[in-house]
Amino acid sequence: MQYRTDPKSGSKISVLGFGCMRFTKRGKGIDQAKAEEEMLTAIEGGVNYFDTAYIYPGSEVCLGRFLAKGYRSKVYIATKLPHYFIKSIRDADRIFEEECRRLQTEYIDYYLIHMLTDTAAWQRLLSLGIEDWIAEKKAQGRIRQIGFSYHGGTGEFLKLIDAYDWDFCQIQFNYLDEHSQAGLRGLRYAAQKGLPVIVMEPLRGGRLADGLPQGAKKILADAFPGRTPVDAALRWIYNHPEVTCVLSGMNDIRQVQENLHTADSASANALTADELAVFDAVKEELHKTVRIACTGCGYCMPCPSGVDIPVCFRCYNEKYIDNWFTAMKEYVMCTTLRQKKTNAGNCIGCGKCEQHCPQGIPIRRELRQVQKELERLPFRLAGYAAKLTKF
Numbered sequence: 001m002q003y004r005t006d007p008k009s010g011s012k013i014s015v016l017g018f019g020c021m022r023f024t025k026r027g028k029g030i031d032q033a034k035a036e037e038e039m040l041t042a043i044e045g046g047v048n049y050f051d052t053a054y055i056y057p058g059s060e061v062c063l064g065r066f067l068a069k070g071y072r073s074k075v076y077i078a079t080k081l082p083h084y085f086i087k088s089i090r091d092a093d094r095i096f097e098e099e100c101r102r103l104q105t106e107y108i109d110y111y112l113i114h115m116l117t118d119t120a121a122w123q124r125l126l127s128l129g130i131e132d133w134i135a136e137k138k139a140q141g142r143i144r145q146i147g148f149s150y151h152g153g154t155g156e157f158l159k160l161i162d163a164y165d166w167d168f169c170q171i172q173f174n175y176l177d178e179h180s181q182a183g184l185r186g187l188r189y190a191a192q193k194g195l196p197v198i199v200m201e202p203l204r205g206g207r208l209a210d211g212l213p214q215g216a217k218k219i220l221a222d223a224f225p226g227r228t229p230v231d232a233a234l235r236w237i238y239n240h241p242e243v244t245c246v247l248s249g250m251n252d253i254r255q256v257q258e259n260l261h262t263a264d265s266a267s268a269n270a271l272t273a274d275e276l277a278v279f280d281a282v283k284e285e286l287h288k289t290v291r292i293a294c295t296g297c298g299y300c301m302p303c304p305s306g307v308d309i310p311v312c313f314r315c316y317n318e319k320y321i322d323n324w325f326t327a328m329k330e331y332v333m334c335t336t337l338r339q340k341k342t343n344a345g346n347c348i349g350c351g352k353c354e355q356h357c358p359q360g361i362p363i364r365r366e367l368r369q370v371q372k373e374l375e376r377l378p379f380r381l382a383g384y385a386a387k388l389t390k391f
Helices: 032-044 059-067 089-103 119-128 130-139 154-162 183-192 214-223 229-238 253-265 273-289 309-321 324-335 363-374 377-389
Strands: 003-005 012-014 016-019 049-051 076-081 108-113 143-150 168-172 197-200 243-248
Touching: 003 243, 012 016, 012 243, 016 032, 016 253, 032 059, 032 253, 049 197, 049 243, 059 076, 059 089, 076 089, 089 108, 089 130, 119 130, 119 154, 130 143, 143 154, 154 183, 168 183, 183 197, 214 229, 214 273, 229 243, 229 253, 229 273, 243 253, 273 309, 309 324, 309 363, 324 363, 324 377
Parallel strands: 016 049, 016 243, 049 076, 076 108, 108 143, 143 168, 168 197, 197 243
Antiparallel strands: 003 012
C-alpha cells in the first residue's frame, strides 16, 4: 500500500480508502460477516481510511462493530454531519453523540459537513453557532480534522474553500468529471490551500467499470492490455498528486483485492501524454450521446435569476450518457438542496446568457427542455423535502 501525507495533520493516509456506503444487504440490514471479511482484507492490505455517514443505513453500526474487535487504533474514521437536519446546535450535538455510539468510539478522525452545497448553507450553520461548536469539539479531541463533502459546480466550491479554515475536503472526481463538479480546477485550488483532498465516486457508481459502452471498453483494452476499466480509472485519479485518498465502495473480496493491487503500484505523474489521450478518447465515446454541447466554460454566468446553467446542462446530459436516475440525483443535489435554488425553472428568458456563449447554444430553449425532462414529480418532492429540512 502506498500512502500520501495529510499536509494539515502530517498523518499518512492510504491512497485507497474504504467507502462504507455500499455494504451488501442481507434482509433488512447489512451482511455483517461479509462486510467484516472485506474490511479485514482491506486493513491487512494497508487501508487505513474508512468513510461512512449518518444517513447510510446501518453503515456506522456495521463499521463500529468491526473496529471494536481491535482495529480502531489502526484506522482513521471519517463520518458526516447531515447539516440539512440541523435546526439548532443541540441537533449537531445529538447527532454527533449518536454517531460516536454507533461507531463505538470517543472521537472522529475526519469529520465532514455532509453535502455542503453552497456558502449560503454554510452561513446558516454559522448563524447557529457551528464555528464555536467545531472549536469546542476539536479542543476536547472529539473531532480531529473538520472538512466538508461537496456536489455542485466549481465556482461555489472555490467560495466554500475560502469560507473557513478547513482541514480537508471531499469531492467527486474521475476522468469523466475532470471539468465538472469541483473538477480539476477545484482539486488544484484546494491542494494549493494546503488541504488534503479525498475523492469519492471514482467510478461514477460503476458507470466507468462494467457500465462503459463496448466502444469505450475496446479503447481501454487496446491501450492497456491486461488492465480492467476499474484499474485504468483509478490510475487516472492517482496520477494527480493533489489527490490524497480515493474512496472505493467495495462490497466484494475481488474488488478489494483488485483495488489493493492498483493502490500498490499506481503513482502520481506516471501516465504519459499518449496514455492520458486514451481517456480523452473514452470520454469522446461516452459523449456521443450528449444532447447539449456545453463545455462548462461558464461564460454564460452569472445568471441574473440564479440559474446554474453549466450544472443544469451537465445533469441533463447525464440522462443520456448514463441514466435517468443518475441525472435526477445529480440535478437535485446540485440545484435544489441549497438555500437558493439554481434549477432551470428559475430562468426568466432574459437572454443575457446567450450573448456570451462561445458555442452559440440556444440556452433559453435548452433550459426549457431541462425543466421539462428533469423537473417532474421526483424533483418537486425533493424540493418540498428541502423546505421541510431548511436545507
